[in-house]
Every structure is written in C-alpha cells, then in structure tokens.
Amino acid sequence: MGTYRESDLKRFCENVLKSVGMNQENSSVVADSLVKANLEGVDSHGISRLPIYVKRFNDQRMNVNPDIQMAEPTASVLLVDGDNGLGHVVSYHAILKGADMAKQSGLTAIAIKNSNHFGTASYFCQLACEQNLACIGFTNSPPGIAPWGGKNAFFGTNPIAFGFPTGNEQPVIIDLSTSIAARGKIILAAKQGNPIPDGWAMDEDGLPTNDAEAALRGSVLPLGGAKGSALALAVEIMTGVLSGAAFGPHVKNLYDEAETEQANVGHFFLLLDIEKFMHLSTFFESLEHLLTEMKEVPKAPGTNEIRYPGERRRRDRERRQLEGIVLSPSVEEELSKLGDFYNVRFPEPLSLEKI
Incomplete structure (x- = not known):
C-alpha cells in the first residue's frame, strides 16, 4: 500500500490516456476528475477506474475523442x-456550453444521450x-x-447531485446514489x-x-426502501427516457466482457443562474445564515460537529x-501493469520523509 x-x-x-489517442484537453479533464475523487475520499470513482476505461477504448466500445453534437x-x-464518448468528457463540454446558455436565459436543461460512465x-x-x-x-x-x-x-444506482455556490471555496455539494451504497464501492471491494x-x-x-462478488451478480438495495426505488x-x-438514451436493463455494463453494444448512458443537468433570481451577495448571505443556524443545532450524544454536505470532501481533499x-x-499493481504496457512509468510512492 503506497502513498502518492x-x-x-x-x-x-x-x-x-494520451497514449491511447485522447487529446490533451480531454485527458486533463478525465485525470482531474479521477484524482479529485481520490482526494475527496471517493476512491471507488477514482484512478482505479482508469484501466477499464482504457480497455474499452482499445476494444472500441468507447470513442476516445468523440464528435460531440449539441x-x-x-x-x-x-x-x-x-458520440459514445467517456462521460467525463461529454459532460464537461456540455456543462461549459450549458453554463453560457444559463447566463443568458437564467436556466438551462441539458439532456445527454450516447454517453458512458462519468465518474462522480x-x-x-x-x-x-x-x-x-x-x-x-x-x-x-x-x-x-x-x-x-x-x-x-x-434500475441503475442512478445518482442524484446538487451543487450550490457559497461565495467561498467550499460549495454545498450533495451527491448521493439512489442505492444504499454506490455500486462502485462494491466493485472496489470485489x-x-x-x-x-x-x-x-x-x-x-x-x-x-x-460477498461483494455475489452482490455484483445480484442487486444493491435501494436507499430508504421503496422510496429509493421510486427515486x-x-x-x-x-x-x-427524456434524453433518448438507454434505460433500465438496456444500459450496458462497462465491466461485462461479453458485451459488444455501446452503453448509451444518459445524463441530465439543470443549471440555474442565481443572479437571475437575486443578487449573488443576497444569496450568499442567506445561505451562510442557513448553514450557520444548521450547524448550531444542539448536537446528539457522541457528535462533535454538524457538517453540511461538501465539508468532509473539502477536508479530505x-x-x-x-x-x-x-x-x-491491487490498484497499484493494476496501474503499474497498465503503465508498463504503454511505456508510461507509474510513479514511485512517497517515502515517509517526503510526506
């Protein structure tokens, strides 16, 4: 077990990623997303995903540089x-375009089809x-x-996420799976x-x-029972359905070696320009008031601090x-072998003196 x-x-x-043909901009986006997941303690969606992405580029089940149409x-x-691109890449470019639109209209709904796993x-x-x-x-x-x-x-484990800027470096970030645990955590455990x-x-x-392997052959339990299933x-x-992507059992599994069809994952984003609703300063002040009052609620026994979603991520990062x-x-070994194949040296772990 090494530290990097x-x-x-x-x-x-x-x-x-550049060794398999991905351009500089897109490879930087994917690397940033994967390593940021590790930094924030979401190791199931971090650099351990790189080998399967590379494998799917090589067997042409994903396009390394998709021609994204908007x-x-x-x-x-x-x-x-x-265009069957990696979800990180497709969603990144969609968010950039959607952000420009939201600043004009106040709100943009982005529906994405023909994509793949997009990380966190x-x-x-x-x-x-x-x-x-x-x-x-x-x-x-x-x-x-x-x-x-x-x-x-x-159903998929179908995450739902919210992000709200706070005027400082730590936004409110709510990211949860509709399953009781992300399937990626079970994949990592297996x-x-x-x-x-x-x-x-x-x-x-x-x-x-x-048994993680038995769980992958079975199903993950929904968050909150029937409510999670409904979500x-x-x-x-x-x-x-709304994006025109695959749904339910028709979404193909990236890890299924026998599969030959494209995954056709769908994403959906809503972007809201806060300044079209109120002055940013008013929003930031009200949100800070809300979070401060929430954190000042009397604590249950054994609780040292009430945190808002996103604080743990920031501290871990x-x-x-x-x-x-x-x-x-196991992740070190897999990445090292991947690097050897592409003549890209996997980094040496830090010594105690360097940490």
Missing part, C-alpha cells in the same frame, strides 16, 4: 449526443458552482437495483477481496449477502493534498 502525490497521479493518467432547440434546452456527479456540480451557477445532476447506469419487491437488478457491510446488497436469490425510477425517466493519496496494493 496528486500531481504524479494526474500526470500518469494524462500520459496513459443542439439548442430553445434558449434554455441543450440536447447533447455524446459532484465533479460537474463543482464546475457549475465555480461559475456561480446552481446545478442539479442525474445519471443512469447499468442495472444495479431491483424494483421494490423484486429480486433481479433493473477487486480488493473485501466483504461488504450488512444491508448493502442481495445475491441472485434475493438473499442478504456480504431510481424518476432518474431513469429523466436520464434515459486538503489533507490528502498534504499527506498524499493512498492506493491499495
């Missing part, structure tokens, strides 16, 4: 065809917040959740040979399991930027 600098891991990601049927609607939804909310826009983001994903009462996976906690998943027979359905409609990012031995 943020800059070294980003450089490694960029160089590997149509504006109205001043506040952006329709995007991702929070990354795109953060991009919007940097431009003082509020953001709501959704994506569907391969089947992971059974409909309430069923035992076979049907890769590392670790069990998963009680209450996360069912096996193929609909029985509770702690997963709502996201499926927004991202799959600041700590890991100073102390380094820890990678498991």
Whole structure:
C-alpha cells in the first residue's frame, strides 16, 4: 500500500490516456476528475477506474475523442449526443456550453444521450458552482437495483447531485446514489477481496449477502426502501427516457466482457443562474445564515460537529493534498501493469520523509 502525490497521479493518467489517442484537453479533464475523487475520499470513482476505461477504448466500445453534437432547440434546452464518448468528457463540454446558455436565459436543461460512465456527479456540480451557477445532476447506469419487491437488478444506482455556490471555496455539494451504497464501492471491494457491510446488497436469490462478488451478480438495495426505488425510477425517466438514451436493463455494463453494444448512458443537468433570481451577495448571505443556524443545532450524544454536505470532501481533499493519496496494493499493481504496457512509468510512492 503506497502513498502518492496528486500531481504524479494526474500526470500518469494524462500520459496513459494520451497514449491511447485522447487529446490533451480531454485527458486533463478525465485525470482531474479521477484524482479529485481520490482526494475527496471517493476512491471507488477514482484512478482505479482508469484501466477499464482504457480497455474499452482499445476494444472500441468507447470513442476516445468523440464528435460531440449539441443542439439548442430553445434558449434554455441543450440536447447533447455524446458520440459514445467517456462521460467525463461529454459532460464537461456540455456543462461549459450549458453554463453560457444559463447566463443568458437564467436556466438551462441539458439532456445527454450516447454517453458512458462519468465518474462522480459532484465533479460537474463543482464546475457549475465555480461559475456561480446552481446545478442539479442525474445519471443512469447499468442495472444495479431491483424494483421494490423484486429480486433481479433493473434500475441503475442512478445518482442524484446538487451543487450550490457559497461565495467561498467550499460549495454545498450533495451527491448521493439512489442505492444504499454506490455500486462502485462494491466493485472496489470485489477487486480488493473485501466483504461488504450488512444491508448493502442481495445475491441472485434475493438473499442478504456480504460477498461483494455475489452482490455484483445480484442487486444493491435501494436507499430508504421503496422510496429509493421510486427515486431510481424518476432518474431513469429523466436520464434515459427524456434524453433518448438507454434505460433500465438496456444500459450496458462497462465491466461485462461479453458485451459488444455501446452503453448509451444518459445524463441530465439543470443549471440555474442565481443572479437571475437575486443578487449573488443576497444569496450568499442567506445561505451562510442557513448553514450557520444548521450547524448550531444542539448536537446528539457522541457528535462533535454538524457538517453540511461538501465539508468532509473539502477536508479530505486538503489533507490528502498534504499527506498524499493512498492506493491499495491491487490498484497499484493494476496501474503499474497498465503503465508498463504503454511505456508510461507509474510513479514511485512517497517515502515517509517526503510526506
């Protein structure tokens, strides 16, 4: 288990992606998204995803430099065809275009089809917040959740994310899966040979399991029971049906080696220009008042602090930027082999003296 600098891991990601033909701008976006996930403690969506992305570029199940098409049927609607590109790349360019539109019309709805896994939804909310826009983001994903009462996976884990700028470097970022745990965490547990906690998943027979491999063959439990299943359905409609992408069991799994069809993942974003609703200073003051009062609520026994969503991410990021990012031995080995194949040297771990 080694500890690595943020800059070294980003450089490694960029160089590997450029080795398979991705251009500089897009490789920088993907590297930034992956390593930022590690910095913020979301290791399931971090650099461990790089090998599968590269594999899918090589077997032509994803386009390394997609010809992204964007149509504006109205001043506040952006329709995007991702040309089977990696979701990080497709969503990044869509957010940039949508942000310009939102600053004109006040609100932009972005519907994306023909995309793929896009990492953490929070990354795109953060991009919007940097431009003082509020953001709501959704994506569907391969089947992971059974409909309430069923035992076979049907809906994706279908994340929902919100981002609100605060006027400082830490926006309010709410990023949650409609499953009780992100499927990526189970994938990472399976890769590392670790069990998963009680209450996360069912096996193929609909029985509770702690076996990550059995969970991947079965289904993840929805957040909040029937309510989570209903939210997963709502996201499926927004991202799959409304965007024209695949939905439910028709979204293909990136990790399925037998699959040959494109994933056709759908994303949906709403961008709101706060200045069209009120002065930014008024919004920031009111939001700070809300968060301050929330944090001052009397604490339950054993609680030291009430945090708003996004604070933990910031603290993890600041700590890991100073102390380094820890990678498991299995992830280190996989990345090292990937680097060797492309003649891109995987970085040496930091010594204790350098941390």
